[in-house]
Amino acid sequence: MTTTLITGANKGLGFETARRLVAAGHTVYLGSRDPERGRRAAELLSARPLVIDITDDASVAAAAKTVEADGGLDVLINNAGVEGRTPDGGVIGAGEVTADDVRAVFDTNVFGTVRVTHAFLPLLERSAAPVVVNVSSSLGSIVRVTEPGSPAAAYPGLAYPASKTVVNMITVQYAKAFPAIRINAVEPGYTKTDLNGNTGTQTVEEGAEIIVRMAQVCPDGPTGGYFDVTGPLPW
Helix, strand or coil, X not given: CCEEEECCCCCHHHHXXXXXXXXXXXXXXXXXXXXXXXXXHHHHHCCEEEECCCCCHHHHHHHHHHHHHHCCCCEEEECCCCCCECCCCCECECCCCCHHHHHHHHHHHHHHHHHHHHHHHHHHCCCCCCEEEEXXXXXXXXXXXXXXXXXXXXXXXXXXXXXXXXXHHHHHHHHHHCCCCEEEEECCCCECCHHHCCCCCECHHHHHHHHHHHHCCCCCCCCCCEEECCEECCC
């Protein structure tokens, strides 16, 4: 039985990924900051609720102890993330963004990813087939963002793309350091979720496809890569 933890899984891409992996036979820890929302979501899927705030050291440490006590972990999906929009739902452009705006996004997308990965690495190293999936974005691709005419090039924000570029580098460096673990970054596409104010053009079912696929990668599968549903992406 494969045991999987998904952060930020009480809704959106995380919830759909959990649904698909439960259906595939995984024992899924459905990670959520809010205990009640996490419990309700887990009940709907026959998953295990796990309270985890990826911006809080104590919360992540407690979650790791819970999973360890229950038997360990095979797959970690770092899905929780924020975009950093204005209260009215707009994107904060490069001309208006402040250091505090960037810090708030990095605290979840970058530092949270490192915090969770660091805490669960000891458990993953005990697995016979460990996997880490970092949910990134095409906005983290410097090639795509600088490509004239590409959708990514039209995005005006600074904090979110910068955070996902860092997530891509984190992925590469962890993959080099831990060759026995399959560690990859994925781009789910412009999916309609609360993160982007439901402005996306894809369904969560479409967006979760690459996450689910890479969560089930074989021990001899790719590592240190960056993929969307069609294949490798340029850095």
